[in-house]
Amino acid sequence: MSRPVRARIDLQALRHNLSLAREAAPGRRVMAVVKADGYGHGLLPVARALAADGFAVASLEEALVLREGAIEAPVLLLAGLFEAAELEAALAHRLALVVHAEHQLQWLERANPDGPLDLWLKLDTGMHRLGFAPEQAAGARRRLLALPAVQRGSLTLMSHLACADDPEDDYTDRQLAAFTAATAGLQEPRSLANSAALLTRPDTRFDWVRPGIMLYGASPLVAGRPSPAPLQPVMSLETRLVEVAQRRRGDCIGYGCSWTCPEDMAVGVAAAGYGDGYPRHAPAGTPVLVNGRRASLAGRVSMDTVCIDLRGAPAARVGDPVVLWGEGLPADEVAAHAGTIAYELFCGVTARVPRDYG
Ligand SMILES: Cc1ncc(COP(=O)(O)O)c(C=O)c1O
Known part of the structure; x- marks a missing residue:
């Protein structure tokens, strides 16, 4: 694969x-x-x-x-x-x-x-x-x-x-x-x-x-204002889980050990990072979709991976789909967490990410 x-x-x-x-x-x-x-x-x-x-x-x-x-x-x-x-x-x-x-x-x-x-x-x-x-x-x-x-x-x-x-x-x-x-x-x-x-x-x-x-498909208005028209998202940035591991309360996650598991819990790793254009400054708590269910980033974004707090998606398994923004998760919402705008997220997706047109 x-x-x-x-x-x-x-x-x-x-x-x-x-x-x-x-x-x-x-x-x-x-x-x-x-x-x-x-x-x-x-x-x-x-x-x-x-x-x-x-x-x-x-x-x-x-x-x-x-x-x-x-x-x-x-x-x-x-x-x-x-x-x-x-x-x-x-x-x-x-x-x-x-x-x-x-x-x-x-x-x-x-x-x-x-x-x-x-x-x-x-x-x-x-x-x-x-x-x-x-x-x-x-x-x-x-x-x-x-x-x-x-x-x-x-x-x-x-x-x-x-x-x-x-x-x-x-x-x-x-x-x-x-x-x-x-x-x-x-x-x-x-x-x-x-x-x-x-x-x-x-x-x-x-x-x-x-x-x-x-x-x-992103809102043209400043953050927090609903789009004035029923726009549909065009780009979905998608990947899959490549690890699901049971971590213990107090285990730290990722570079800098900036985030610590508050309880015994599952933490996933998805194959996308700032080398793909996902913003490195997106903080822990930024939403992602795992199997269509809301979960959130845990720890820092790496070049090729992000770590995910899977408490919102307890049935998650290796290979499950992860949406970083797009269908079901507006790029505007991710951008607001990362302190930027959807324009920058879209333009930032790097050349190594294949575009699939449908
Ligand atoms: C001169 C000009 N017109 C129109 C646009 C489109 O703006 P928007 O993406 O906010 O619709 C741009 C975008 O930067 C622009 O530079």
């Missing part, structure tokens, strides 16, 4: 989540955010499963994976060009480019290609991470519209929200007001909403929505 750790990817759940995005934003185009290897789910299988209106990635390399995989839908490079030399490939593969800074604008002006070229001008409406300040945006827009390649292609106006994951934070109102003011009366299509805004703020939907995390 090979090492049993797997990330099972439910493509039907992925499609279900896209349908929820479409229902929440009727008539809008959906730019599915598939950067970082489809948030760890596998870039090409995710894109092939999703009938989205476009796909957003973080680099030329990711975009080329999509084009080489025969994805013909629009592909948007969310950070645009990292160097001028990338423009040639972007043109050859008809990749849409975010333009967020003066140096990128100058590269385009200097190259002045024939095009066509689809550009997304990024405005900084308050996140202060990439983008033209609203007072620079009008000038940047004029310069982009003067490029023949853009006249043959298209221009879209976009911004990104910093606090949409907390629907009570009025920072979203301020960013929306800044975006609306900076783009008022302009005819170009606009895009603002990420998953959280798409689901909670109809007034941010504009022409293109850009959902990421909701497609993968």
Whole structure:
């Protein structure tokens, strides 16, 4: 038997989540955010499963994976060009480019290609991470519209929200007001909403929505808030028990002897650890499922294994299935224990973990 750790990817759940995005934003185009290897789910299988209106990635390399995989839908490079030399490939593969800074604008002006070229001008409406300040945006827009390649292609106006994951934070109102003011009366299509805004703020939907995390089934809202839509988990990180041992009260478990058995009890070892992307800082008490029953971590996470307090699953035997997150155990819950977010858990699953698509 090979090492049993797997990330099972439910493509039907992925499609279900896209349908929820479409229902929440009727008539809008959906730019599915598939950067970082489809948030760890596998870039090409995710894109092939999703009938989205476009796909957003973080680099030329990711975009080329999509084009080489025969994805013909629009592909948007969310950070645009990292160097001028990338423009040639972007043109050859008809990749849409975010333009967020003066140096990128100058590269385009200097190259002045024939095009066509689809550009997304990024405005900084308050996140202060990439983008033209609203007072620079009008000038940047004029310069982009003067490029023949853009006249043959298209221009879209976009911004990104910093606090949409907390629907009570009025920072979203301020960013929306800044975006609306900076783009008022302009005819170009606009895009603002990420998953959280798409689901909670109809007034941010504009022409293109850009959902990421909701497609993968995790809640886009801050920890402790229920998901605003019935999303289905897409990734289940699964393994099996490779040891079940009876330990005595006072026995310590794992590296650093940081956890001690409070009574005579069964402790299991499951074959998955931080070498697979399970967070090393997940503390004892973090939930896992053994045979579908809740149990919890005991002691520190190792590279290849985790130890499990089996008092919640007394019938457990070697070979029994263990779910670290996924079906029946939301990644958001595990993330909250580990002091992180589901985004990081998904992206952190390492290359040695086979992805099984179904
Ligand atoms: C510019 C941009 N738009 C949309 C998204 C999708 O965000 P979310 O995964 O929260 O839906 C991201 C993700 O980081 C992003 O950088």
